[in-house]
Amino acid sequence: MTALDSFREETRAWLEENCPASMRTPMPEREMPWGGRKASYPNPDTKTWMDNMASRGWTAPTWPAEYGGGGLSKEENKVLQEELGRIKARPALTSFGLWMLGPALLEFASEEQKKKYLGEIIRGEIRWCQGYSEPGAGSDLAGLQTKAEDKGDHYLVNGQKVWTSYADQCDWIFCLVRTDTSVKHDGISFLLIDMDDAGVEARPIKLISGASPFCETFLTDVKVPKENLVGELNKGWTIAKRLLEHERSMISGMGMGAGAASMGGMEAVAKENFGADGDKIAEPGIRQAVAEHKMDQQAFGLTLKRAEAEAKAGQGMGAAASMFKYYGTEVNKRRFELLLDLMGTQALGWEGEGFDKRELAVTRSWLRSKGNSIEGGTSEVQLNVIAKRVLGLPDA
């Protein structure tokens, strides 16, 4: 028996004992284990499962054990994920700290910072949000104006962030701030701010979909201890770029196949609404539109698979992330437009009687899909990136 085999055996036994039964069922959105000081647990098993996993560092399986991570090798982690998949276990902790901040800290932070923050993330004690965008700087992220002035032992931070995800429910925020106004990219620093500090206020933004997953976050004379600076002063852009790449690939995969799937597939929706002529969708124009869309979708799916295969083979498609972000979000928007066409008035409900849950969800998701080609770098920015980095077209 290899070491890996015994690891698997041990893992399986541990999970059997420590993963509550209710954590092996599909997860409703309200039971998402975001953690943090403001968390509530409608299902107490969520907290138990999180704590159990955190106790072994398995909420961050490959992070070093010295910071509280699992310290697992790539192979061991693969086994762990397989075993989790086998019992259909829910994620024990979902968190921007795990996905975004943690990796950046591991690469750029000081030893003290790693010790302090990584453990809190792993244990789900602190919920983090991201403070990048500002009202005046959308696509032009580096145009940010939030200022951090050196006041000897602390930075005095003033400014406004926007599109901070769930900031009203978060504990800390990792921010890009301007520490030098004479240069653009080289005057940005990466700062960690406790949202309980005086002068921090998060106001939810109501979106066209009716949801408020984002906030405006106001920073007024916030005193931030100097030890909260990550990496070198004025070198925050390097960290930001690393984090952005990650964000882009997250968004391009978003929502693929969703929407129609919940309704039983685009073809089924079409037949239900327009009838079937034998096997065929009875309305020819709709049939054509469905086929055209499914072709685009399949073609995009194949391209994602090809990118994976090429990555494995050590080949790169070049600026693949930008292409996926652009094409994926555009296909996704078209899917929802088509779904609206198929469902007719039933996709136009807002709430209340006359529409079932799935129908209402389609409407909201259609509205949400419009943001896909804006957040994480607009479609226009992605096309600029492709033109410049892949095609080598010159700047004006």
Next chain:
Amino acid sequence: MTALDSFREETRAWLEENCPASMRTPMPEREMPWGGRKASYPNPDTKTWMDNMASRGWTAPTWPAEYGGGGLSKEENKVLQEELGRIKARPALTSFGLWMLGPALLEFASEEQKKKYLGEIIRGEIRWCQGYSEPGAGSDLAGLQTKAEDKGDHYLVNGQKVWTSYADQCDWIFCLVRTDTSVKHDGISFLLIDMDDAGVEARPIKLISGASPFCETFLTDVKVPKENLVGELNKGWTIAKRLLEHERSMISGMGMGAGAASMGGMEAVAKENFGADGDKIAEPGIRQAVAEHKMDQQAFGLTLKRAEAEAKAGQGMGAAASMFKYYGTEVNKRRFELLLDLMGTQALGWEGEGFDKRELAVTRSWLRSKGNSIEGGTSEVQLNVIAKRVLGLPDA
């Protein structure tokens, strides 16, 4: 009986006598009455008709009689056109001199120049071509490099023109030349050049459609008398702009409805190729595509009519010429693409057996249509113009 009535009576009688019978039949392309020193007349009636009309100045009915024009009022000209239409008379003279140069001369030329050139144009003695574009300056017309140096009694012209229509069959060329290299638009002059002069050479350009309606025209140490300058020195751009507006509106109307019409209409072609289900085109995807295109075409046609009505009412649509040029040529290109889809392999012949004349004409016209969105200002240039002049969007 009003003066107009008696004019009509007299005109009708004159036409009856002076318009040969063969000039009242549809005109094959090879009998186009371009005039000029190199003209040949496969049908001698063409020349007779031209001469008859020219004798009354009716090849240019509204030009002043003192220069050999008809001197007709707007109302009289309307009567003349109606009477010509009534007997289905062919145009007596088709000529860039009439359409483009003449109006410019009337507005900008000296008395001597008008006397000399307008009569030649009216009588079809001289065939003119236009020397604007240059190989290095396509959309950027004002970037032209052909130089005219002041040599005391003459200009010494050196350079190369391109896209000169039928230059190999023309007698004279009206050219934009650079007379000042230190400024752009204000260093351009408008010059008339006899193509029999030493140093002028026209080489036909073969197009993808197989035709050669354009030439490259080389000007090598051509001595042009100073009296051939039209308007002021370095003020040629004003004249050019006036001529360009005219050209743009000519092109946007080009080919509307052609192609499919010769085949009996888009619907007929579709039914012939895909069969009919009752009244309907049997292939649903094709039916949708035909309907979609016909909608676009009708919508564009209505817009042309609206522009006319607004012009009459003294309202302007603003940069209408650019919009028509852009939209009209794009719709025209789509029409031919659709026609190819409908006709299948029968629209893919080049020559010889297996294809009838109309089918071969569709193929050539499809290829020709691709030039519509390039000549007379590309679609891109039109969109720039709309963005700037109509929408007031700022320059970078």
Next chain:
Amino acid sequence: MAFVLTEEQTMLRDMAKDFFTEQVPVANLRKLRDEENADGYDKDVWKQIVELGFAGILIPEEHGGTGFGPMGLGIVMKEAGRTLAASPLYSTAVLGAGLIMAAGSDEQKAALLPNIAAGETLIALALEETNHHNPLNTAMTAEKSGDGFTLTGDKKFVIDGHIADTLIVVARTGGAAGDAQGLSMFLVDAKADGVSITRNHMVDSRNAASVSFGNVQVSADAVLGSLGGAYAELESSLDLARVCLAAEMLGGAETVFDTTLDYLKERKQFGVIIGTFQALKHRAAELFCEVEICQSVLLDALSALEERRNDTPRAASLAKARVGDALRLITNEGVQMHGGIGMTDAVDMGLFMKRARVQAQMLGDTNFHRTRYADLGGY
């Protein structure tokens, strides 16, 4: 064909534009929505609309209207569309007045039209039964019973259904779903026994309702138009409404385009006004062409109605489909070009986009009208 407004029409347009811009801005719709207004429209605004004569714009002077005709109605609807003005104008002054004028008996006209013009009677058309517009698919039945009829069935997407005084109900007195023959229309009191109305909350925050008819008894004089042969009368009124809807839609497209253009001229990114970016310029220029093309199509369709041209149905389908396509493109571009704030409820882009999708489904979407356009074209 009237591609240029007459002086009278220009005055009407300017009056309507001033009124809606000043008295019924988009904020009015927000207020109705945020206050969860039970009526879904502002009664004071409606009163003003009536006073301006808009409710009776189709109705001849003899019945208390202003007799401005379809062109006038289209002009007003377009201005209403520019500010997303919520009112019973479409249900009552377009559909209601249109149907009664097209199909009503002299008695019905005399009884209803003055009340409509005076804004006192609100009408709603109860037509749709499926998720997609298609009058031929009507399955609801009206069975002969004594001197009158018994109505049974369910209707949905009844615009202004829950505030209407009188419903115009399309039901079958013969034939089966799919047949043109056998369709009849009935005037039904919204408060009649057996009529049950439920307001539906739509994405555009405007009024629509589900109405169910459980053995509703109506008398013989409730029949509107020819018994069993109402399809032609219905269709001609629907074409009027489709064109007026296209007018409202084009009004919305104009606002979105204008607002977006302004935004392109003021928003800075990377240190420059984003309107200087050529890619956005070209897209804006294309949207401009779309708006202009749609103006022509709309004016032609209104003229067709005005002049009772034979090709009115085709012109109506062209207008509804072509404006529908343009509006979808323009609202999508409006949100995209506004970037992040385009996604927020605070700016109006989302409201116009939501309204656009509801308008798209009203009286047939692009697919429906493209097919109809081909049908009418004989291919």
Next chain:
Amino acid sequence: MAFVLTEEQTMLRDMAKDFFTEQVPVANLRKLRDEENADGYDKDVWKQIVELGFAGILIPEEHGGTGFGPMGLGIVMKEAGRTLAASPLYSTAVLGAGLIMAAGSDEQKAALLPNIAAGETLIALALEETNHHNPLNTAMTAEKSGDGFTLTGDKKFVIDGHIADTLIVVARTGGAAGDAQGLSMFLVDAKADGVSITRNHMVDSRNAASVSFGNVQVSADAVLGSLGGAYAELESSLDLARVCLAAEMLGGAETVFDTTLDYLKERKQFGVIIGTFQALKHRAAELFCEVEICQSVLLDALSALEERRNDTPRAASLAKARVGDALRLITNEGVQMHGGIGMTDAVDMGLFMKRARVQAQMLGDTNFHRTRYADLGGY
């Protein structure tokens, strides 16, 4: 699924790329055209193609081929497409070899495959009878006569028809136009009595012919595949050819895209490189995405053939349709972005555009394959 080429396949691609780029550049097609070459292909080039083993790439080694399989064939066709290389590769090595391997008896294989691999026998498929591809519409008849059959009918758009030694003729031994049942295939000597072949001059300057069969007598052993049941064998071979054609088309798309990109980087207007104009940049980036998407679709379809997957027909239709759409867009943009000189015969844009439209019609255009994709998807 093989989204990444193996080392062997990479070598094959590099070899093919070098060969076509150096030995068969676009100039080769121009020469054939301008000299009005009677064969429509260069025999020396064909000899080299054969020597490289490309003619026998599908054919197993036992029959003298190299047995590289569909993926190998697709790789070579794509490179041939990049230079518009004219040769009998498609008619003979793709369609001919494919059909004989799929449907031939052992004797037929042994007789024909070695000659194909050796480049000595050229094959042409005589299938189309109407302006649009549709095998089911075959009306030409083959009547039983003695031991053999009498073929009567007209075929068109027979690729390489006038240079072929052997024709594979699709005809009906039963059923009527529209039926899958009753289709048969016959091997017919191009010089047989009653066969009359006329070369057609197509817009792409490549080979196609009309072939008429006037009571052509063939023996029983001329039947290729199952008598009256050849539809399945035909379709599976056509799918192979459709995917190889998509490969050739994508090769063309790549050249047009690369050439246009180069032009954007060198052409100056208004004093600047036109590649700095953002509107053109965005369009170029979109074309890039199209090319990349098509690469995936093509590799998947070739893998499907290679692995004899059940979804091969769908993958083939996806590839032909999706690459067809992309190629139309890219050739149109190629001409437009080149401006005036894009319209001249002197640059290659026009040649690629013309070829693209012929390829679009070969074995079914986008409309055909989109419909088929839906049919196969069960909706």
